[in-house]
Amino acid sequence: MKAISVKERQLGVNFNGNGEAVVEVWAPKAEKLEIRLQQDNTRIALTKEEFGYWTTTTEKLKPGDLYQFVLDGDQEYPDPSSVSQPEGVHGNSQALDVKAFNWTDENWQNIPLEDYVLYELHTGTFTPTGTFAALEEKLDYLKELGVNAIEIMPVAQFPGSRNWGYDGVFPYAVQDSYGGAEGLKHLVDVCHQKGIAVILDVVYNHLGPEGNYLGVYGHYFTDKYNTPWGPALNFDDAWCDGVRRYFIENLLMWFRDFHIDAVRMDAVHAIKDFSPTHILREMKQFVNQLMQETGRTHYMIVELDLNDNRFINPLEEQGFGMDAQWIDEFHHALRVTATGENTGYYGDFTGIAHLAKTYKDAYVYDGQFSPHRNKTFGIKAERNPGKQFIVFSQNHDQVGNRMLGERTSQLTSFDMQKLLAGAVMVSPYLPMLWMGEEYSEPHPFLYFVSHTDPELAEAVRKGRKEEFAAFHAEGEAPDPVAEETFNESKLQWDLLNQEPHQTMFKWYQTLLKLRRELSALKNLNRHNLEVEAMENQKTLILHRWHDAEHIACFMNFSQEEQKITVPSFIKQSKKLLDSGAPEWRGNADGPDTVEAGATIVLGPESFLMYTNA
Structure with a gap:
């Protein structure tokens, strides 16, 4: 494999200190490769090197210029390593100097992982205009809430202007309708000024269907494996070296050139790699080199549907070295406890007993038989610290993959929403909020796309209807292609000035402060x-507890008052927070103090916190 530099980006079009464009493309399928400049149709030939790489250095291509690659004399395609696609996924690429930005964050140090309070958001629906610049205007609000790390859903260029981001087809290019590369850098810089870390969602398990031209250049995909979204990326088959380098360089670019603090790596269980060194492990090794070079800290967080701590165990223990993982099982146990839902994978969860287990063990299934999977599942994670697990009461998947995209604000009572928030905040893990939950946003978060290929758009529309054909009692699945579906998913910021949304915001604010x-x-x-x-x-x-300080939290998920005996491990404590108090629009105050052996009454759907201090 051609050597990877942690110091600078090498693939695609880059600029050296002499005003020259240095071009490098992995295109082993090409017999001839040229660049065509859009402004005057000039063609510049590239030289073929070993391992399928083509290179040239030229003064003719300048930052801001539009260009395409010409394969074998007549096939024109955008640059697979393009950092800008101002004409969309089918148009010309734009040359940019990724190193050119006037950063002001030289004194920034990433927040310790154990202190992260994450807030997941979708750029397009977070604000009315759906841009990075508009997002900047909400950062003070997030600081006031108590959030210190924003997790941005994928921004790799996708077709049109409406997409969750998981249909991206240019992993290096920042969505032009959001503000492009310059807009993302400016957002990160402003976040750092305000003490907020930036987590970027990246997709290394598949590419979207429209504008996906990687396959014409090289062997980016393999038939060895399938994923739920189409062909698997080629991380271990013939010609995989070029693919591995492509995605390693992509990760390094986000950290080094965009100052991203952490990545959330989508569905890494769908990354198929049986190489002696798994691609995630190799990525971590290069990120460690980068951190040594720059003195900055970066985290790698994974979405993982496998209770397998090999992914998050350190490199020196032959793990993949990922810093943390989303833990869906906490969500599932909490959701079943709160709603009684038992369809699909929720059928694996008994409710409150499993919630208690995940507080203690992180994984619910750590070696037991899973009825939903019809097999024994998981491994114990006893030695993995709490900072390696991220928990939530909802996220984009758990909301958006419902037919009608309902948030918990539409599925549960106001009291239950407060209880769910409390249950997440007092866990020994990292809490994550889903945009809008902190003020009980009632708008759904629906599935939406804006494919420009009419046949593909119709196929997505049809597939969504078929997926939910059994749910006709709930109505029709919203049209994912319709602009109104996207608009209906936007946050309603004016609700913050109204009740009960104002009270919910203060509740979240108070929980985060505690x-x-x-x-x-x-x-x-x-x-x-x-x-x-x-x-x-x-x-x-x-x-x-920690040292002499003890906290006791009482949670009643039932819709009735419950009399309970305070267990012996609770010392005499005074009340800190009570969701049933009038200030929180409650109607069932709990006792001011509790002690072991006492009988107390918990109000319906209530959360109470006590301390011995």
Whole structure:
């Protein structure tokens, strides 16, 4: 494999200090390769080198110029490593100097992972205009809420202007309708000025269907494996070296040239790689080199549908070295506890007993038989610290993959929403919010696309209807291609000035403040934790401590008052927070103090927190 430099981007069009464009393309399928400049149709020939690479250095191509590559004399395609596609996925690429930006964040240091409070958002629906610049205007709001890390859904160029981002086809190019590369850099710079870390969602398991031209250049895909979204990327078959380098360089670019603090890597269980060194492990090795070079810290977070701690174990223990993972099982156990939902994968979860287990063990299934999978599933993660697990009561998938895109604000009561928030915030893991949940946004988050290929758009529309054909009682699946579907998914910021949304915002704000200030919550020690679940009453008691400080949380997920006996591990404590108090629009105040052996009454769908301090 051609050597990878952590110091600078090499693939695509880059500019040296002499005003020259240095071009490098991996195109082993080509017999001849040229660049065609759009402004005057000039063609510049590239020289073929070993391993399928083509190169040239030229003064004719300048930053801002539009160009395409010409394969074998007559086939014109955009640059597979393009950093800008101002004409969309089928148009010319634009040459940019990725190193050219006036950064002001030289004193920025990434926030320690254990202190991350994540906020997942979709750029296009987070604000009315759906741009990076508009997002910047909401950063003070997020600071006021108590968030210190924004997780941006994928921004790799996709067809049209409406997409979740998982149909991206130019992994290096930043979506032009959001503000492009310059807009993303400016956003990151402003975030760092305000003390906010930036996590970027990247997709290394597949590419979208429209504008996906990688296959004409090289062997980017393999028939060895399938993914739910089409052909698997080629990380271990013939010609895989060029593919591995392409995605390693992409990751390094985000960290080095865009100052991204962390990536969230989509569905890494769908990355198929049986090489001796898994692609994730190799990526981590290069990121470690980069961090040594720059002195900056970067994290790699994975979405993982496998309870396999090999992904998050350190390199020195033969793990892949990922810093953290989303833990869907916490969400599933919490959702089943709150709603009783039991279809699909929710059928694997019993509710409150499994919620208690995930507080303690992170994974619910760590070696037991999974009825949904029809096999024994998972492995214990006893030695993995709490900072390696990210938990949530909802996210873009769990909302958007529902037929009608309902948030928990539409599926549960106001009281239950407060309880769900409390359950997440007091876990010994990293909390993540889904945009709008902090003020009980009622708008759905629907599935939407804007494919420009009419046949593909119709196929997506038809597929969505067929997927939910059994749900006709709930109505028709919204048309994913319709612009109104996208508009209906936008946040309604004016609701923050109304009730009960204002109260919900203050509730989240208070929970996050307590999490920052209380050492028993702030320290993610999974061992200083006791939990007791009373299944018949749908109540749970969580006890966490650090040094002499103890916190006791009482959660009643039932719709009725519940009398419980305070367990022996709870010392005499005074009330800190009560979702049933009038200030939180509640109607069932809990006792001001609790002590072991006492009988107390918990209001329906309530959350209470006590401390011995």
